Amino acid sequence: MNVFALILILVLLIFVYIKINFRNIDIQSKLMKIICKISLSKDNHILIVKIMEKYYLCSSTQNDFKIIENLDESQVCSYLNSKKSVLPKKE
Numbered sequence: 001m002n003v004f005a006l007i008l009i010l011v012l013l014i015f016v017y018i019k020i021n022f023r024n025i026d027i028q029s030k031l032m033k034i035i036c037k038i039s040l041s042k043d044n045h046i047l048i049v050k051i052m053e054k055y056y057l058c059s060s061t062q063n064d065f066k067i068i069e070n071l072d073e074s075q076v077c078s079y080l081n082s083k084k085s086v087l088p089k090k091e
Contacts, residue, residue: 035076036083048076 035048035055043062048055048071055071 036079048079050076 033050038046045060047058055076057069
């Protein structure tokens, strides 16, 4: 009886731990999304990031992350449409 109770408590603790960790990942992925990433070098990148409902042009290095400019949704859509037109069509 005692062994069964210990196993049940252990399983519940593992379940709670997993639930808490996966919930944080889901919330983060809903709040922030990388729309586009362009590598300038091994550790330097330019990003278009959507944070909640706003878009930002950002720079990312190994030691730093900076917001360069706020972007309108129309600017982001325009960029994404131009990028699609450059890519070859799949057949």
